[in-house]
Amino acid sequence: GLSGRRFICALITLFTVILCSVYGKKMGKLIEIRGKVSPTSAIAGSATSCTIFTLPEGYRPSKEVYSVCQGSGKNTWLLGVYPSGNVTFSRYGTTEYIDTPINAWLLLNVIFSID
Numbered sequence: 001g002l003s004g005r006r007f008i009c010a011l012i013t014l015f016t017v018i019l020c021s022v023y024g025k026k027m028g029k030l031i032e033i034r035g036k037v038s039p040t041s042a043i044a045g046s047a048t049s050c051t052i053f054t055l056p057e058g059y060r061p062s063k064e065v066y067s068v069c070q071g072s073g074k075n076t077w078l079l080g081v082y083p084s085g086n087v088t089f090s091r092y093g094t095t096e097y098i099d100t101p102i103n104a105w106l107l108l109n110v111i112f113s114i115d
Helices: none
Strands: 005-008 015-017 023-027 030-039 050-054 065-070 076-081 086-093 106-113
Touching: 065 106, 076 106
Parallel strands: none
Antiparallel strands: 005 023, 015 030, 023 030, 030 106, 050 086, 065 076, 076 086
16 A cells, blocks of 8 residues: 555544544655544535644645545535645535534545645
8 A cells, every 4th residue: 555654633623533533644745635524513504615624734735626525325525625724624415505414424535746
């Protein structure tokens, strides 16, 4: 497998880790973020993003990165990674935005390059 320096992501209080750590891995100029989180309270369905955690300096992209990720059941959501280091959640649902329940599983899996 790929090797590199790993770091654990400190979550904002709106989200909690389920089953395993949310972690990032730096492999040269590639960053991998993976894990599972769940909201600590219901989140209203919206295109407005909520910050899950903030990446440390040296692990941030120079441009926005977006990835569609799997939620509970058939629901998907949009993962955003920003130059500020914010990693965000938004747009939960299938054909329209729905409220995200506290027991929803939100899988994170994205790889991006840094300068």
